[in-house]
Amino acid sequence: MILLTKIDGEKIVINADEIETVEIGHNSVVSLRSGRKYIVRESYEVITQLVIDFKKKCQLKLDSVETSGKQA
Secondary structure: EEEEEOOOOOOOOOOOEEEEEEOOOOOOOEEEEOOOEEEOOOOOHHHHHHHHHHHHHHHHHHHHHHHHHHOO
C-alpha cells in the first residue's frame, strides 16, 4: 500500500499491486486494474519509488518469514 495525495489535498492509500498505469502530466493520473482513476499530486517518479520501496519491504518480510521457518 502506498500513500498518495489527491489534487484536493485528501490523502489516499492505494494498493500498489493494483496500479496498471500512471499518466504523466502536471498531476499524475493513477489507473487501477478495476478501471478506477485517481488524479494525484505526486509525480510518476515519486509514485514509482513508493511502489519500489513497498515491494522491497514486502520482500524483506517474506525473506524473514522464510528464514525463521527454516531454523526450526
